[in-house]
Amino acid sequence: MKKAILFFATFFLIGSAVAQSTESTNGPEITFEESNHDFGDITQGDVVEHIFKFENTGKQPLIISNVKTTCGCTVPSFPKGEAIAPGEKGEITVKFNSRGKMGRQNKIVRIVSNIGEERSVRITTNVLPKDS
Template sequence: MKKLAFILVAFFAVNIAMAQTADSKNGPEITFAETEHDFGDITQGDVVEHIFKFENTGTEPLILSNVQTTCGCTAPSWPREPIAPGETAELTVKFNSRGKMGRQNKVITIVSNIGENRTVKIITNVLPKESK
């Protein structure tokens, strides 16, 4: 009898733990089609732009509250309205290479209501302007 009671308690404990794990997956979730883009070689002074496409793969609306960059040479544009579950949206990132030289690695941090920040990255190699 004690053995049966122990088995039943263990069975219910496992089921409760599994239900709690399933519940913790509820909420918004951001899934990017790509998290890194390499522009290759560009010339100093060029302004380049890339669109990072993403989807709310969660169960509740996704809200991007801020998008932070590592320097003023990188400018993000993102949706300000909530993104419903299953909907896609875009994060546009512009990089101005004026005053930059060599390999550039810029991290863009996405602050949202998913509970942790996510990042995407742009990379490029800035070549000097050809003198005339």
């Protein structure tokens, strides 16, 4: 009896893994031209912006439902809820406001979509003091 249960449990786990593998290769996929951008040195109070370009390299439409940041100083703009067909390109714009910041800044922007797992891009900069 234990062998039969073990056999069916193993069969179920292998079947689930194959189904997930097939789903991920047949579903949408987001591929960024670059996943990191360094603004270099900026002056405290500067607002900088970068556009992360991507392509849906999968086989199903890509839908971005949310883009999350960890700080109010970083604001994303993205094609919310729009279906991006396989082979189509899109953009996520990230603005960073350095007001009240000093030194090295590292901000991660997480992308929530119908891929099934979050992807992320990163911006970095070094904030220098304002000349008085």
